[in-house]
Amino acid sequence: MNIKQKDFMISNMIVVIFTILIVLIFYNFITAEFGFDQNNFLPVTLFLLLLGGVLYYFLSAQLFEPLFKSEENIENHIKETLHELNTPVATIQINSKILQKKEKDEKNLSRLNRIDESCDSLLNLYNQMEYSIKEQIDSISTEAFDISEIIEKSLLKHHDLKADISIFYEKKSYIIKADKNGFERVFDNLLINAIKYNKKNGTITIQIKDDILSIKDTGIGIDTKNLFQIFDKYYQENNHSSGVGLGLNIIKAYCDRYKIDIKIDSLKDEWSLFSLNLKGVKWQ
Incomplete structure (x- = not known):
């Protein structure tokens, strides 16, 4: 205090x-x-x-x-x-x-x-x-924007960071109404984590289907017992990685604000899948 x-x-x-x-x-x-x-x-x-x-x-x-x-x-x-x-x-x-x-x-x-x-x-x-x-x-003001533009911008921005990791993304227009800068931060954090915790010569698959934005990596995965606390501030699955553990906390706060349902599936040492249900913010 x-x-x-x-x-x-x-x-x-x-x-x-x-x-x-x-x-x-x-x-x-x-x-x-x-x-x-x-x-x-x-x-x-x-x-x-x-x-x-x-x-x-x-x-x-x-x-x-x-x-x-x-x-x-x-x-x-x-x-x-x-x-x-x-x-x-x-x-x-x-x-x-x-x-x-x-x-x-x-x-x-x-x-x-x-x-x-x-x-x-x-x-x-x-x-x-x-x-x-x-x-x-x-x-913070809300506006209608195409998330495909955010995704492409983020991929270009972090091109050097990905090194030997292959990223697969088929562009698909999907317009939502929310805080654009905040969504950019959310996707940047998801992409950076998928790169940071991936394996050598690993892959990242980004897909927009049935109102769901999904990001799947072939990385270290998340232990099942830690799935309920990964959104806590300062939490890190790998204590030896760089960063302070704020990325997922920022993502959760944004999703809560705009009623975006976020789900995580993972298999330890195999893969992680983050899914964002954007139906509630879809621009009609």
Whole structure:
């Protein structure tokens, strides 16, 4: 628990206790003046509840305003910082492309390529952070889009990562209405896991059929006893792999938000199959 959470809890406790004391004082005053019986039970109770609610609202509004203002300032500062980060990275990338056209030396070209790759990573991180902020403040918009475009974009993006793994995908148009950036993150994570946990010269099969998007790999599989916890935050089937175990948790959160049923079938040391039922978000 951080300092702000402690401050909020302490402040809230003070407001609640103060409100209860005021209500009790009014209760004693009313019962002393008018008594308290079956005839006035309902109006007195309603009055005291209303009084407590109004008191809590005005006291908490005054007390919590600095805390909420501080959160708003931090949020605005992060947005501004992200915007400022995006501009110089894009500038570096543009100039790197210009230099690549003029450069002939292989070593220098290799260095420029590494700069490009680093810029891509930074821009990807920028997009992820921007999305996370929008997710926190519930400002994510939904739109109709073709998931085949997302799939092809992800396959191109992770072409170098797959190395000797063969990926089979027959393009099929399928339009859904949801958060497009979020779906891109979901598919990226599914594809990266299928690559990361695959075997040498393994395969990945991606299919869209009967409203189901399925991704099957010929990898290490998932132990049956772990199937119920793989969506937990920080969980990893292979503790020696890179990453922090957030990918499947992100996928589950997205699917829960849009009522997408996700199922997992797996055979240890043989294969894993992730299936997303997109019928609920299908664009009619």
